[in-house]
Amino acid sequence: MTVAWDDLVGSALLGTERRRPAGIVGDAAEAAEGLLDAAAEAVVRRRAGVLPAVAGPRPGQAADDPRPPLPEAAARRLRMMLTGSGRGRQGAAPNLTELLPQWLAVARQRGWAVPHALLPELLDAARSRTDLRADALAVAGPRALWLAALNPDWKFALRAGGGAVGAAAAAEDESARARLWEEGLFAERVALLTAVRREDPAAGLDMLASTWRTERAEDRLMFMDALRTGLSPADEPFLEEALADRSRNVRATAAELLSALPGSALAARMAARARSCVSLTAEGIAVEAPYECDAAMERDGVAPKPPSGRGERSWWLGQLVDAAPLSMWTERFGGRSPEEIVALPVLDDWQPDLHASWCRAAVRQRDAAWARALLGPPPDGSGPVTPVGDPAKLLSILPAQERAAWVARFVAAHGLSEAFQMLGACAVPWSPELGRAVIDALDIARDGGSYPWSFSGVMGLAERCLDPAAADQVALLSATTEESPGGSPGASAYWSEAFQRLTSTLRLRALMLQELSGAPTAPPEEIME
Amino acid sequence: MEETESRWTADQVLALAPDAASRKAGAKLASPAPWSGTGAAGTAVWGLCKGSGSKPYQTAVDTRGPAFRCTCPSRKFPCKHALALLLLWSEGSDGPIAAAGRAGEEAEWVAEWIAARRKKEEAAAAEPARPSAPADAEAARRRAERRIVRVEGGAAELEQRLADLLRGGLAGADSAGHRPFEETAARMVDAQAPGLAARVRELGSIVTSGGDWPSRMLEETALLHLLARGFLGREGLPGPLVDTVRSRIGFTVDSADLLAGPTVQARWQVVAQYDTADDRLTTRRIWLHDGSGGSAGGAGRFALVLDFGAAGRAPQLALPLGVLMDAELAYHPSAVPLRAALGPHRTAPEAAPVPSGTAIGAALDSYGAALADDPWLDAWPVLLGDVVPIPGPDRWQLADAGSQDAVPLAGPAPWRLAALSGGHPLTVFAELTPMGARPLTAWPGPAATAVFP
Structure with missing residues (x-):
């Protein structure tokens, strides 16, 4: 006797007092037993008789990854970093999650392939930390893109990395490029435009121009921004036309890009306006800020309305000088060099405004000579620090070595309290000179008796950026010293712990790099417990 | 023969870790710095690990087994020191623990331990488990009879409760939640039928699991009915099925008794090892496969070895995933023998092959x-x-x-x-x-x- 399963379930749900399956007889109690017997027979038959299901659509196969597999020790390290707890900065043990970005960057550079079994964890890490994405996806390789296509949680990989990878491929194939540009998602198109601009700026511009009129305003803004890559005088006609765009943000970005081209007509117009406002007199530089923001100025990207608390004339002046080519000032001031110009007195308290504008112009035009002049030699320890503009940004224009030397001297003179952003602008690993300056400054800070967490930002940077070779130098500092007389209670022990962590992190980084080099690991010493 | 020269991989070593924390701690210690006096000979790997105290811990592993020994106070098994030691060893003979010596070349303290282990193994092999003394046997028989009576009472009560449930309808069970099932489960515990109790508790969780719960509920209720009915009517069932019913109800057989009976000696491959845990118990399941005797297509025998740890403690038995092992085991009696008691075993030196599978x-x-x-x-x-x-x-x-x-x-x-x-x-x-x-x-x-x- 077989009874349909659904019939059995229906009766079971309502109870045999109310409903009986077909073919089952007796009073309610007997029917309940009969129902259980029938159901037992049916469930065994259902389970034992199960037939293969029909396979659904199969995913394609992931592309081959020709890269060599990670050395085993490095693979183990990655697994620890990906599955470790996200413990914060405390105790003397290194914080592995902080080292993950560096690990990924080096692994990418070395061209290792990550074990496939770790890809889900790696994608999850890249999902929650955008700073990891570019390197994580590059290291993860084609297998991860294949995997990401199956999981909505990992869609970002197709946008960010996948877009870039796809774009790089498409950029080389003309028909694929055209199709992706016509049909791609917005982020894919941005990635494509950037990739094409990197290889062939003119082709990228043509591609953008072909659809420019039909793009939405917010998309136009992002595409305009992508033109920064490979920007050249050849882009000027397009940008000049974009100065009449319907969207104010697009107009402003076009103007900014044009002002980064010192030979552009816009730069020349701005130069003419700036020249009429700034002149050299016997007493120094005289400034006569503009009295109005006319339509032509507005068309060239000058914002007429100042932010609150700012006078409108100085606001307009600032924007003119920001956008004027720096080379004009040498000409305007009798062939003086940037150093000499910066040294000239400025009349009527206009100096802060004028110098701040020059800083912005130097950054925008990436003019190292002006950046050097505006930074000057690092201020010595005697006077207060009066930074002009944003020193970290100016520093970023200087060659790496010069930058590190400047910051090292700054730290030696002023300590660490104002150095955080400058340190962040320096190339990793820090030069020996810079590393020594930072370590010495930390030593001095400890002797000063404050708590180490006042320097936690710099400590974190040092963990990631100091050359691992400095570990022994730092280890010397981790011995507990006597409390300094005026110091905060217990500070010495905390410092000792902080230096221990710095030491062990540096050693761990050295070990990590060695593991990634593929050499057998025989490190001098590692972290205990 | 240099047996240890077939070293385990780091993955196999890490798979031995009782939990993620141990895995991490072990990996962290797996650098040469804290270690001294390391060596490998025969099937032994050993070393001294500097800990927080003044005296280093003595750590040794017999890869035949495997067995672990460490002087640290950790209750984890194997401890992080043993894991770290094996990780260093897994880096190969040109790694931190250099090429192995022969058996007999162990450090003295290791040699003693290994010798003691071998002696115990030989004694166990030479002397079959003694049957219990007759007086005990008589008492045990009476205890067993009393239990049978209780379980029969429990099974009959369960049958009544299941029939009542179906008379009133499962829809009523939905609103009552899992409480009535907890109560029934407690009755089954009293009746010394833990297998029934566990299944009843499962029923309670199905009620609150949503989805197509009535269908799943009816399936499990019917199977529970079948089990209770099977026990009550066991006289009419074939012997192996009675064994299955008894074990599903919760009658257990002592491992030592099993191993004293007929055993299976074979070369097994460890094909899976995983833990599940509830509030009281951590259960480790280790699946073994014997591909040698199987028909074409690799449908060889399987065996399931269970090991348990009290709440929060890792079970002791740990076998590296994928390795081959010469082992003697005894299946629990059942119509479908799977669960087995593990007897003497030693990992085989050869690299394990990929097992062959079926469609x-x-x-x-x-x-x-x-x-x-x-x-x-x-x-x-x-x-x-x-x-x-x-x-x-x-x-x-x-x-x-x-x-x-x-x-x-x-x-x-x-x-x-x-x-x-x-x-x-x-x-x-x-x-x-x-x-x-x-x-x-x-x-x-x-x-x-x-x-x-």
């Missing part, structure tokens, strides 16, 4: 045949060869590479398995369950990789 259809056939013998079977081991994980709208599938046959997967999306496959076929060890296949281990290449949990 989906053959695997489901074997599952069906096993269910016919043991309807309460909740996990049937299968080795599937050349299968591909396929994502689906609701559930993933494992499909034959060469046909349209597929089996749905139980549990969450198997991302690690998918990553290992990349759309290419691989060999998978899985448990077939009423809810679908649960993949445990995959061989994308020569190395076994755990894919669960």
Whole structure:
């Protein structure tokens, strides 16, 4: 006797007092037993008789990854970093999650392939930390893109990395490029435009121009921004036309890009306006800020309305000088060099405004000579620090070595309290000179008796950026010293712990790099417990 | 013969770790710095590890077994020192623990321990387990009889309660929640039928599990009814099925008694090891496979070895995933023998091969045949060869590479398995369950990789 399963379930749900399956007889109690017997027979038959299901659509196969597999020790390290707890900065043990970005960057550079079994964890890490994405996806390789296509949680990989990878491929194939540009998602198109601009700026511009009129305003803004890559005088006609765009943000970005081209007509117009406002007199530089923001100025990207608390004339002046080519000032001031110009007195308290504008112009035009002049030699320890503009940004224009030397001297003179952003602008690993300056400054800070967490930002940077070779130098500092007389209670022990962590992190980084080099690991010493 | 020169891989070592914290701690200690006096000879690996105290810990591992010894106070097993030591060793003979010496060249303290172990092994091999003394046997028999009576009472009571449940309807159970089931489960515990108690508790959780719960509920209720009925009517059942019913109800057989009876000596491959835990107990399941005696297609024998740890403690038995092992074991009596007691065992030095698997259809056939013998079977081991994980709208599938046959997967999306496959076929060890296949281990290449949990 077989009874349909659904019939059995229906009766079971309502109870045999109310409903009986077909073919089952007796009073309610007997029917309940009969129902259980029938159901037992049916469930065994259902389970034992199960037939293969029909396979659904199969995913394609992931592309081959020709890269060599990670050395085993490095693979183990990655697994620890990906599955470790996200413990914060405390105790003397290194914080592995902080080292993950560096690990990924080096692994990418070395061209290792990550074990496939770790890809889900790696994608999850890249999902929650955008700073990891570019390197994580590059290291993860084609297998991860294949995997990401199956999981909505990992869609970002197709946008960010996948877009870039796809774009790089498409950029080389003309028909694929055209199709992706016509049909791609917005982020894919941005990635494509950037990739094409990197290889062939003119082709990228043509591609953008072909659809420019039909793009939405917010998309136009992002595409305009992508033109920064490979920007050249050849882009000027397009940008000049974009100065009449319907969207104010697009107009402003076009103007900014044009002002980064010192030979552009816009730069020349701005130069003419700036020249009429700034002149050299016997007493120094005289400034006569503009009295109005006319339509032509507005068309060239000058914002007429100042932010609150700012006078409108100085606001307009600032924007003119920001956008004027720096080379004009040498000409305007009798062939003086940037150093000499910066040294000239400025009349009527206009100096802060004028110098701040020059800083912005130097950054925008990436003019190292002006950046050097505006930074000057690092201020010595005697006077207060009066930074002009944003020193970290100016520093970023200087060659790496010069930058590190400047910051090292700054730290030696002023300590660490104002150095955080400058340190962040320096190339990793820090030069020996810079590393020594930072370590010495930390030593001095400890002797000063404050708590180490006042320097936690710099400590974190040092963990990631100091050359691992400095570990022994730092280890010397981790011995507990006597409390300094005026110091905060217990500070010495905390410092000792902080230096221990710095030491062990540096050693761990050295070990990590060695593991990634593929050499057998025989490190001098590692972290205990 | 230099047995230890076939060293385990780091993955195999890490698979021995009792938990993630130990794995991490072990990996962290696996650098040469804290270690001194390390060495390897015969099947032994040893070293001294500097800890927080003044005296270093003495750590030794006998890879034949494996067995672990460490002077540290950790209650984890193996401890992080043993894991770290094995990790260093796994780096190969040109790694931190250099080429092995011969057996007999161990450090003195290691040699003593190894010698003691060998002596114990020999004694165990030479002397079969003694049957219990007759006086004890008489008392035990009376205890067993009393228990039978109690279990019969419990089974009869359960039958009544299940019939009442079906008379009133499962819809009523939904509103009552799992409390009535807790009470029934407690009655089954009193009746010394822990197997029944566990299944009743399961019923309670189905009520609150949502979805198509009435169908699942009826399935499990019917199987529970079948079990109780089977016990009450056991006189009329064939012997092996009675054994199955007894073990499902919760009668256990002592491992030592089992091993004193007929045993199976074979070369087994460790094809899966995983832990599950509830509030009271951590259960470790180790699946072994003997591919040597199997018919073509690799449908050899399987054995399931269980080990337990009290709450929060790791079970002691730890075998590296994928290795071959010469072992003697004894199956628990059952219509479908799977669970086994592990006797003397030693890991074999050869590199383990990729086990050969069957197609989906053959695997489901074997599952069906096993269910016919043991309807309460909740996990049937299968080795599937050349299968591909396929994502689906609701559930993933494992499909034959060469046909349209597929089996749905139980549990969450198997991302690690998918990553290992990349759309290419691989060999998978899985448990077939009423809810679908649960993949445990995959061989994308020569190395076994755990894919669960």
